Amino acid sequence: MSSDSKKIRELLESIRLVYGYDFTDYAEASISRRIQHFISTRKIETIDELAKIVLKDEKAFEELVQEISVTVTELFRDPSFYKSLRENVVKRLATYPFIKVWIAGCATGEEIYSVAILLKEEELLNRSVIYATDINQKSLKIAKEGLYNIENMKSYTHNYQHAGGKRSFSEYYIAKYNTVLFDKSLRQNIVFSPHNLAVDKSFNEFQLVICRNVLIYFNQQLQNRAINLFYDSLCPFGFLGLGSKESLLFSDKQKQFEDVDKKEKIYMKSK
């Protein structure tokens, strides 16, 4: 192990002790890259120096957390995933009088609006509540505002169409100058809250949990913890949707899920 790698471990361990944010079970390669990036943009020389700053200065720590926990995504990222949700999951969700969805690691909200649009088109949104959580408060704030750069709309529209969208995508937002604002009606049943998959517990029972491209940042133990948490948070026969390169491989609950769509990583809690 290189000395930098050791120092990063020590830094994460100190952060855990001082602030209670636990990044020690994050996959090291990505978090190292983000810490190095933070260092280079702040003109800090070494990891030791960074450690001194963030352990003394809570504001600097907050900035570091925002940087190392930020994730990027897009509306209807992986259209085939949403198409499969529509085809394989929605009908079964419709049998519930009241639908609770948890989007874990919702980042800046693109996934939330994707799911809300899908539920609206399937006429389920008015009896659904979407719980949107992320460890990153800054991302949550952006998610809540629902304001996005207009530059991305062309590719989002393309995604929406390939995801089996039933209307014109532009019906869902208002464009002004360089930004778009998603329609209020999409946001009425969304609860935003901070939640940390590394330390926090289950907080409700859901029919659908979506957590995409979050587990890839965790080591195998933490992946297992998160999937256990999802298992505990799902009703019997509830659904779990993961990112296209994620799986239940490292989970001891693997056998308690059934494949709904193997390729799209959609599972159902079966036991």
Next chain:
Amino acid sequence: MTKNAKYEAIVVGTSAGGLNALFVLLETLPANFPLPIIIVQHRSKDKNDLLEEVLQNKCKVKIKQADEKEKIEKGVVYIAPPDYHVLIENDLTLSLSADEYVQFSRPSIDVLFESAAGVYKDKLIGIILTGANSDGASGIRLIKANDGLTIAQKPEEAFSPVMPSAAIKTNAVTHIWPLSKIRDFLLTLNN
């Protein structure tokens, strides 16, 4: 023991024109090639492209798409999946990331090369082939700084010279070779 026996992994980065170049490099490798090879070929987000299958059809060495937290094995060629960066963990497993684009690319060659350099140090070979942007140049610099071996395809014969030229401009490239020579060099590792 030859001096080549010290190497433990090879990383390759390529973009425009990469498929044909990869055929040349990989076609002649034996199934029991003694090193793992991890490749970033810039590709579209389309998950239905058949890059791995197309390569496997002509190659004896095993070719597969990189999977999350997969153990890196000798004699296997790992290709970065569409829309994800690939990084190397200290325990010699592969990690994926959906972080933002680097050099307009995801997967990005720089992301792979930089993390591989930190893990394999002087036991790494980094190769830049044909391509139309400068992704990989910063990675090549870091491989060299860690005493790894760096090779760029001779720009004059590359389908697109931009990528090897950008790598060469860093002054961190050990060998500038035509593809056939890079291929022959890889074969010498197999003794």
